[in-house]
Amino acid sequence: MTEDRPAGIEGAAPTGRLSYEPAMDLVSEPDDPGGSKCRWLLAPLPESWSDFVLSEWELERIGWTDLHPHDETNIVVEGELHVECEGETVVVGPRGTVRVPAGKVGRYWAPVYARMVAVYGPNPSGAKTEYGEYWEIPSEDPV
Secondary structure, three states, X not given: OOOOOOOOOOOOOOOOOOOOOOOOOOEOOOOOOOOEEEEEEEXXXXXXXXXXXXXXXXXXXXXXXXXXXXXXXXXXXXXXXXXXXXXXXXXEOOOXXXXXXXXXXXXXXXXXXXXXXXXXXXXXXXXXXXEXXXXXXXXXXXX
């Protein structure tokens, strides 16, 4: 019996049964404000997608609002994430999850720090996310 394995860590191609992507660093996108870093773990297709997609986020003293055409579930890995939707606010710590339903405005913020994995549900229509405001949260430490 033989096994198909990626040739190495750098640039390994799909084996026919598995799809493999090497790990990438979290980065700040050019249009995003400082304090926010992300990377796609399973990236969405540009037009639409019928499966889920995954991303990893790291937030430091920042918040934003958005309206997704798909469900968004965040799994907090480290720190504390605050989420508000339709007047209800929850504070989520490590290993906790929070879901904002499709078509609802979510308000997300990390007063100090949060790292989480975001799971986006299917988006078969290809509708775009509408972004609202971004804001920085000042440090409470006197300088």
